[in-house]
Amino acid sequence: MTEPDNPGVTVVDCTTCDGGGVTSHRCSCTWYGDQLIVDDDQLTAGNPGGTAYRDCQICLGTGTNCATCDRCAGLGRRRAQLVYTVANADTAAVASVNIVPGALDPVHRAGRWWLDLDAVVTELAGWVGADHLYDPDTPERNLLVGGLVLPRDWRPDLPQARRHALEAAAIANYTYHPWQLWLGRTAPPDRPDPARHLGQLCALAELLCLDLVVETRPDPYGDDRYGWQLRLELPDTGVGDAFASGVGSYDSLDAAIVAADATRLATGIGDRGVDVPAHYLRPGRPGPPIGPPKLDLDQLERRMIADCTSLGTGEATPGAQAIWRDGRWWHTSLRVVAVVEELTERTTGQISRRTVDKLARAWQPPPPSWQGPAIPSDPCPYCVPEQGLRRCVCTVGAPAADPECRYCGGAGRSGRYAAGLSRCFSCGDTLRIRHGAVVTVTDGQHWARHLNWALPDEATAVVPRIGSQPGGKPIHQVPQQFRLPFHLGDLTVRGQPIGPDQLAPLDEYEILLVQELWYGYVTLDHPGQDPLTAYLANVANGHPGGRVLLHAAEPDAPPLARVLALAYGLGLALIVTVADHRNNAGTPYRMQGVSWGAYLAAPGTAIGLRAYPHRPTLGHALAQAVEYVCGATRSAVPADPSTAIAVPQNVPQSVPQDVPTPAADGDPGDWAAPANLVPLLSLLAGYYAGETVIVSLAASRCEVHVREGPETTRRVATAADLPAAVVALRLHPPSN
Numbered sequence: 058m059t060e061p062d063n064p065g066v067t068v069v070d071c072t073t074c075d076g077g078g079v080t081s082h083r084c085s086c087t088w089y090g091d092q093l094i095v096d097d098d099q100l101t102a103g104n105p106g107g108t109a110y111r112d113c114q115i116c117l118g119t120g121t122n123c124a125t126c127d128r129c130a131g132l133g134r135r136r137a138q139l140v141y142t143v144a145n146a147d148t149a150a151v152a153s154v155n156i157v158p159g160a161l162d163p164v165h166r167a168g169r170w171w172l173d174l175d176a177v178v179t180e181l182a183g184w185v186g187a188d189h190l191y192d193p194d195t196p197e198r199n200l201l202v203g204g205l206v207l208p209r210d211w212r213p214d215l216p217q218a219r220r221h222a223l224e225a226a227a228i229a230n231y232t233y234h235p236w237q238l239w240l241g242r243t244a245p246p247d248r249p250d251p252a253r254h255l256g257q258l259c260a261l262a263e264l265l266c267l268d269l270v271v272e273t274r275p276d277p278y279g280d281d282r283y284g285w286q287l288r289l290e291l292p293d294t295g296v297g298d299a300f301a302s303g304v305g306s307y308d309s310l311d312a313a314i315v316a317a318d319a320t321r322l323a324t325g326i327g328d329r330g331v332d333v334p335a336h337y338l339r340p341g342r343p344g345p346p347i348g349p350p351k352l353d354l355d356q357l358e359r360r361m362i363a364d365c366t367s368l369g370t371g372e373a374t375p376g377a378q379a380i381w382r383d384g385r386w387w388h389t390s391l392r393v394v395a396v397v398e399e400l401t402e403r404t405t406g407q408i409s410r411r412t413v414d415k416l417a418r419a420w421q422p423p424p425p426s427w428q429g430p431a432i433p434s435d436p437c438p439y440c441v442p443e444q445g446l447r448r449c450v451c452t453v454g455a456p457a458a459d460p461e462c463r464y465c466g467g468a469g470r471s472g473r474y475a476a477g478l479s480r481c482f483s484c485g486d487t488l489r490i491r492h493g494a495v496v497t498v499t500d501g502q503h504w505a506r507h508l509n510w511a512l513p514d515e516a517t518a519v520v521p522r523i524g525s526q527p528g529g530k531p532i533h534q535v536p537q538q539f540r541l542p543f544h545l546g547d548l549t550v551r552g553q554p555i556g557p558d559q560l561a562p563l564d565e566y567e568i569l570l571v572q573e574l575w576y577g578y579v580t581l582d583h584p585g586q587d588p589l590t591a592y593l594a595n596v597a598n599g600h601p602g603g604r605v606l607l608h609a610a611e612p613d614a615p616p617l618a619r620v621l622a623l624a625y626g627l628g629l630a631l632i633v634t635v636a637d638h639r640n641n642a643g644t645p646y647r648m649q650g651v652s653w654g655a656y657l658a659a660p661g662t663a664i665g666l667r668a669y670p671h672r673p674t675l676g677h678a679l680a681q682a683v684e685y686v687c688g689a690t691r692s693a694v695p696a697d698p699s700t701a702i703a704v705p706q707n708v709p710q711s712v713p714q715d716v717p718t719p720a721a722d723g724d725p726g727d728w729a730a731p732a733n734l735v736p737l738l739s740l741l742a743g744y745y746a747g748e749t750v751i752v753s754l755a756a757s758r759c760e761v762h763v764r765e766g767p768e769t770t771r772r773v774a775t776a777a778d779l780p781a782a783v784v785a786l787r788l789h790p791p792s793n
Contacts, residue, residue, distance in 0.1 A: 066701045067137040067158055067225045074126035078133040084122045086110035086405040095403075097411040114406040128233070129698070136698040137225035140236045141174065142627070142690070142705055143181035143190065146615065146683065147243045149622035152184035153704045156228060158221035163207060170212075172205040172224075178239060184708050187241025193687050197305060197316045200239070205231050236702050238627070238690045240683075251311045256350045258287065258317055259381045264505045265497060265606070266338055266427045268292060269322070271310070273361050274300065274376035274391075283362060285313040289322040291330045291602045292382075292425055296391055296416040301325055310358050319501035323563045323606060330601030331486050337429035337509045338495055350384070357386065364390040375416050387422035429509070432493040432603045437484035439470070446470040447481045485599020492590060494597040496574065496605045498541070498560070500550060510539055510593060520588035523578075524645050531581050532645045533588035540577040550609050558650060558673035563606035571607070571673075578645040614680035617734055620655075621754060626707040629689050630660045630755040631682065634670040637742035651742065655682040659693035660755040664762055664770050668751045675735065736791045737783050744788055754779060761786070 070076035087107035089095035109120030116122050125131040139156035154160070154177050161177070163170040178200075182190050190200050211223045262269035267289045276282035286306045300306040303325040307313040357379060364377030367390070376391040395415040403409050439448030449471050451459035460467035480486045492512055499505035524532045537543040545555045553559075557575040573579070579592035597603040615623075624631040634654035641647035654670035655678035672678040694702055734754075741750045741761065749764040759782045761774040776782040783790055 066699060067221070067229075068134045068698050069137055069225050069229045071126060071129035071133055071135050072226070072230050073128040074133060076133040078126055078129065078131040079123055080126045081121055081123050083107070084109060084113060084116035084120050084405070085403075086113040086116060086407060087120050089407060092407070094408050094410055097409055110405055110407055112406055115404060128230070130696065132698060134698045135229040136235060136702070137229040138235060138702055139228055139231065140702045140704055141177055141181065142236065142238045143178060143185055143187060144238065144240055144623060144627060145185040145187045145243060146240045146623065147619075148186065149619055149626050150185035150708050151623070151626035151705050152181045152708045153706050154181060155704045158224040158228065159217070163211070163213070166204075169209070170207045172207065172227075174204050175202045178202045182239075182241055185241060186243055189242045189245035190239050191241075193238065193240050193684060196240075197321075234691050234694075236690050236694050238687055240686070249315060251314045252352050252354050254317070255314045255354065256352050258314070258322070259350055259352070261319060261501070262289060262381055263384065265289070265499060266425070266505075266507065268294075268425075269381040271313075271357070271361065271379040271381075272300070272376060273310075273365065273378075275365055275373060282308070283365070284308065285310045287313050287317045287322060288324075288329075289319075289326055291326070291333045291604060292428060293333050293421075294330045294601075295332070296378075296418060297329070298413055298416065301329055310354060314354075319499075320563060320565060320608065324565055326564045326606070327599065327601050332488070333602040335432035335434065335489070335491055335493075335597070335603030336495075337432060337493065337511065338507050339427050339429040360388055364388060374419075375414070378418065380422055382422055382425050389418045389420045389422075391416045392419045432491050432495075432511075432597070434489040434491040437481060437488050437490055439483045440481050440486075440488050441470065442488055447486075448483060450482070453482050480599055483598070487599065487601075490594050491597035491603045493593055494600070494603045494605055496541070496596070496607065498545060498548070498555075498607045498609055499563070500609050501563070504548065506544060506548065508544055510596065512589060512593065518589055520579075520592075526580055526646050533579050533581065533592075534645070535577040535579060535589055535592045537577070539589070539592065541571075541575050545609075548609070551611055555609050559609050559611065560607045561610075561673065561677075563608040572649050574605070574607075576645065576649070580646070611674070612676050612680040614676040615683065617675065617679060620679050620683060621734075623683070623686075624657055624754070625756045626705060627657075627686075627690065628660070628703050628705045628756075629657045629686075629693065630662070630753050632656050632658055632664070632668065633675075633678070633738060633752045633754065634668045634749055635675075635738055635742040635752075636670045636749045637739075637746045639743075640746050651739075653678040655679050657682055657686050657689035659689065660753075660758070662692070664751050664753070668749070668764065668770075670749060675738075734779050737779050740783060740788055740791065741786075744786070752779065752782075 071078075074080050087109050089110070091108045091110050093110075093112075107120075109116060109118050111118045126133070129135050137158060140153055141156060142151060142153040144151045156172070156174075156177070161172045164173050165171075178190065182188075192198065192200060205227055207227050208223045211220060213220075215223075259269055268291065270288050270290050272286045272288075273283045276284055284300065284306045285308070286300045286304055288301055288304045304321065305313075305316060307316065361377045361379055365374050366372070367374055374390045374392060378389050378391065380387045380389070393414045394417040396412050397415055399411055399413050401409045401411075439452075440446070447470060449458060449462060449465040449469055451462040451465065452469050458465060458467050458469035465471040484490055494510050496508040496510060497505055498508075518536050520533045520535055522531050523534045526532060541557075541560075548555050550559055557571050560571045560575075574596065577592070579588055579595060581588060581591055596605060621631055632655065636648070636652050638648040638650055638652070641649055650673070652670040653672050653675045654668065655672075655675070670678070672681065738750075738752060741752065745763055751762040751764065751770060753760040753762070757777060759774075759776050759779050760772055761782050762770040762772050765771050774782040774785045776785050780790065
């Protein structure tokens with residue numbers, strides 16, 4: 058790796074728009090021609106004679122669209138610079154390479170000249186002491202950096218100016234995101250033994266009273282290749298047209314097993330099982346097996362691949378499943394049960410028509426031993442599934458529909474995707490109002506507590522009224538047997554008693570107000586409602602099969618000081634938000650406890666809507682900030698292509714002196730994150746109790762803001778660091 062002869066920024070014309078900043082291309086309506094109803098399997102794309110749709114809502118029938126070039130953001134120029142950064146998440150060590158014309162020595166491979174970017178990232182990993190690298194956007198995937206192929210005209214014997222010009226064109230047009238970041242760990246994570254790990258997952262499924270489903274489907278683009286997926290499901294969950302989204306599919310059974318854990322397996326379980334029948338759990342069900350069962354992966358894989366071929370006809374089936382239930386595998390192939398026609402409106406105004414194969418299991422295993430009686434329910438009065446209608450958002454909490462509502466025009470119901478709600482407010486798209494629920498709390502490894510909440514046979518429960526909403530609606534509190542603290546007093550997480558701040562939905566896609574389950578509050582929307590009936594309907598709302606799955610665990614988040622050091626090393630600021638609602642104790646319609654938020658951003662970035670605290674602990678917030686760090690690095694790239702991207706570095710390696718570093722007022726190696734800032738953040742939150750406090754922590758500047766409205770904040774302090782900001786507000790820091 059060599060330093061460039063001229064480390065300044067080279068700007069070249071964008072090849073996508075030829076420097077004009079505007080691109081012109083054929084409209085997508087020409088893919089199908091001038092017709093309203095179009096078939097997906099009759100594309101005319103690639104045919105230059107494709108006719109435009111006369112009523113196209115995009116091109117207005119011209120067949121051509123002009124738009125701002127997305128490669129150069131309409132500037133017509135692109136920066137011939139890439140910055141590759143590797144950061145050690147364990148030590149906050151950061152190393153970067155500034156890739157500009159002349160910075161790297163090309164290598165000859167497969168008849169072409171390349172810039173070996175794999176070697177660049179490997180060398181950076183050695184600088185920061187990282188033995189394991191991953192892309193923060195896809196941490197479960199194998200790292201693949203690749204290389205940058207140079208134009209065919211490039212040769213090492215060309216004049217330097219010509220070589221650099223060709224390299225500049227290749228670098229400028231290589232990627233949408235010129236600053237690439239990879240995170241590393243000092244030691245690679247332990248890779249579990251696939252067979253033993255699958256046994257542990259089977260034991261977990263038994264513990265949670267769920268099915269563990271292993272599914273394989275033939276790869277449509279390769280012979281004798283199969284995709285694999287593991288997921289948790291409720292019995293009677295339907296089979297999708299493709300692998301379930303959000304869980305991840307893999308090229309081998311071993312890879313799918315190794316990547317699986319409790320939260321990942323449960324991702325999307327609510328969407329997959331939205332129409333699953335609801336059942337209580339049988340109190341006397343058999344306990345989970347003692348230790349993980351011994352499994353033969355080769356036998357399991359061979360059996361499932363064999364099920365991808367019909368024994369009767371020898372034809373390929375759409376796939377196969379193995380369901381772990383009641384301590385054994387149940388095998389079945391998948392079959393096509395119906396071919397349906399789906400109509401979808403395209404952005405052009407055309408109606409796309411396609412046929413979809415609906416799949417089902419060729420054979421269903423018997424019901425599990427732990428499945429109890431059905432949970433009583435009534436049809437949702439606000440959904441009309443035959444017509445695709447649902448309750449409109451304007452009716453929520455209102456006596457009647459808004460006659461000027463932009464969704465329903467006063468009808469009270471509108472189309473599923475035009476009702477202003479992602480899900481039905483009353484049933485969560487389950488189409489049923491349930492009168493009971495099963496609440497499961499687990500640590501995801503060792504224990505699970507199942508609670509059957511049902512209406513008593515006789516109306517003997519006392520549900521007192523404890524207050525009113527500001528609009529006058531009564532608030533009741535259900536008896537303690539329908540509240541979580543009554544059942545979780547003997548359980549701990551990492552030696553600490555379980556509190557509401559430690560509980561989160563096992564399915565990350567689910568939205569659940571844990572405080573309602575913890576305190577047992579229910580608001581009655583209509584006169585004459587039974588409080589306990591309304592409470593149980595709220596608890597089960599939107600949850601598949603009436604199952605509420607809660608995960609009691611602390612995230613494996615780095616401490617605040619380490620995240621700050623990582624932010625400073627990358628030249629970013631850490632934005633921490635906190636809201637202290639502890640003074641609301643005893644006021645049921647207000648937020649309770651302390652909530653946190655955190656994200657990384659370029660210093661000086663305006664505080665936006667992302668600043669709302671929505672995580673129960675600072676650890677959860679910091680884990681999320683590190684998870685989405687790539688969004689911060691991408692937004693930190695200067696919009697002006699003539700401005701160089703900063704090259705973050707805090708390890709003792711040389712960088713070109715003319716390249717800007719993230720801190721103009723200090724040596725990056727001297728950036729040290731101050732320790733013990735959590736008490737100061739809590740002090741600020743308590744001082745502005747009931748309000749959202751936003752603290753921007755940069756390397757040499759700290760700002761404290763207080764939110765005043767949905768999109769406005771008020772800056773209350775500016776100082777060199779957080780301790781100085783606390784002193785400027787005349788607060789007394791807690792003594793150590």
